[in-house]
Amino acid sequence: MIESGQVSDVKANVSQQLGPLVAIEGNEFVIDGKRFGRRQYHKRSDLEIVPRPADPASWDSQLLVLASPLELEREVPDESETFSYLSPTMARILRRIAEVDTAQTQRGFVLLLGPTGCGKTTMAKTYCRLANQPCTELTFSGDTALSDFFTSVELVRENDVQTSTLTVPGPAVDAMLRGKKLLLNEINMLPPDLLNVFSQAMDTGRVVLSGTERGNVEIQVHKEFGLIGTANPNYVGTLDMGRAFERRFGRGLGFIEMDFLPIEEEARAIGHEFARERLFAQNRIVVDPAICTRLAELANALRRDEQIGNVMRSRLSTRALVSWLGLAQITGLPLVEVLEQALLTTAPSDARQQAIDRSRQALGNLRLDLAGTEKLRPYRVTWPSLQPGEAVALDRILPPIRHPDPPSPPRRTSVVHRVRFVRRFPDGRKALIAEPMLAENGRRYGLGLRIRAYDSQGRQITDPAQIEEIASLLRDEDGLNVPGALGRKLRPSELLPCLTRHAVTALELVEAALLLGRPAFIAGPTGAGKSSLARTLAYLRGRPVIELGFTGETAKTDLSAVRRLIGGVTRWQTQAFLEAVSQGDTIIANEYNLAYPDVHSLLNGLFDKGARFVLPDGRVYDVHPSSRILATGYLEGPGVKPLNEGVENRFGAIVSLGYPPIADEVAILRYVSPGADPGSIERCVRLVDYCRRLASGQADPAALAGLSRASQEALRQAARRAALSTAELVALARVGNGPDFAERLRLGILDGAPERVRKILEPVLLQYGLG
16 A cells, blocks of 8 residues: 555666666666756645535635646656667766756756757756656747747636636746746747746746736746756757846856767767667667767768868768668668768758768778668568669559558547448449548537448449549549548559659668658659659558648648637647647658748657657647658759758758659650650650750750850750650650650640740750651
């Protein structure tokens, strides 16, 4: 029997060695020989409830509805969110945090400042786990408002008729009341004036709130409350916090500058983090420590390089090194190939080439253990080994045999499928059309439709293609087109028409990033097949998909939650993006970097250790382990916004998908249009390829030698008309199957062209046999 006042033994009374200098020993943790107490939680309170009649219905008590202190223990970060190995450098940082947090004269306010991917957020959570402190994590962006985390004015219902507005405390105020550590990621993306809301709490330990349901009130900040901010210095979208705010943390005290670990420590750290990845832990795959050391040495040299160091620091972070090893282990590719194709994609070309050349000198053709790669093969799509100019149908590709993630949770439960219609077809088929009636908050509502079909012999039809054909007839002929639940199964018509070596190279790396549980970014020009490639991967892996398009007006609230008036009161309602990541869908975010960096910062919290998002009303949404994000976008062009370095660093792979090489593009068009003349297709592709290079400034300068500036511009203008995308060529091939293809291409290039452009284009078309 548990006596009053007995403490919980779930997390408080554990012992664990976390490195040469750090250990948890029961109710204490030790760092470099110094002991600190761990927070204790009582399973039962010593408070005795005074027996008396129940309060009148009109009374509203604060004391009787308070949560038990024991519930706070559930908010202590667990082992999966923290570092499993702590090096001496990490131990020194943790000791400083502990000393500040436990100092009698200094409230526990800490700022961790350092480059992305060096472990700031995980370090803060590691401290909370060592100290057994609950933690609320918030990620800021430039469009964050006070209503997102501090207080918001809501419309509430006082009785069945009247409504009124009240100030409702947010998760930051809850942390102050209950004594939680408030982890503020990207604190320097928040406008400095908003940071001042914490100043009074830091100075006096009290906060005043006006207009709450109990009037104007004052809160005494709990003694265990602490603020841990993280900041990436001088990155895209960040702001100057101001010297006054920095002083509140105190240099030499809570103002802690972090950097990447020394080579030996970083090598050991990335080896530990690699082994903790779910896929590798399940299969007991580890990386050779000598390889970790070589990678850490190379990364350190590139980060410190006077010419390219600033570019490499964000792209070769400790986090990126773990991803680098993971991609190489899953694909079996040489480490330098992975670096070139998935990690340095967005780096300036000169810095990128210099880094690759030095990496090739340091690593050669080094690969990770091929036996480990073979052990992981059941988790992967069976990708074909193709030669240039070879195309293969998608229905010949075998899906994965095993999945590393737990199954997705069930969708919203239908109360009943109410049969509404029967549809009989001339060929004898019959379809029953039912409406799923879903339950929520005591009501039922219809969402989507469900079809059960039978052939002319009365046998149930199970072929997805036939069911889709019937659904299409119901939409087109009977108007049965209604909103349905999130998450759809993809149709073959939405995918790549076939696979080539060019596509498989990109697919293997993107799939590897997804197997690591990371988002992936597919970058390339319009019409290169980025979205189709993302859909193809989701289709082959059997994942439900939702697809979103980003614009310059996309806001973070479009993806997370928005305040709406529902039933006469305001409530925070989750958006489709957040619902999808919490239920295990694959999200394809098209034109991702047309949105501003503020929007991108949402990924920081969703794909860090812990993988959760806190709504302004305090609700927490966890990312489902099988949820994945595939982002697509251009690297440059009209409306393109720079990726914040911290966000870019969280992508497991950034894969460039340009237009296919000539041989592969010819193979695609011949697959789509088998009746077309092979020689004519090749001539068309060569013409388009030449015009693409000319329009983008990549053509041989000798081709423009001797031309005046006006003539060069006229030639480029003509080339832009003929620089069709792969998607446009595929569409022409599908419509113009046979000899029509070349003629349609010629008409498409010349139609509507100015006379001076036609004069340039017609001889070129004739030269390529398209006259």
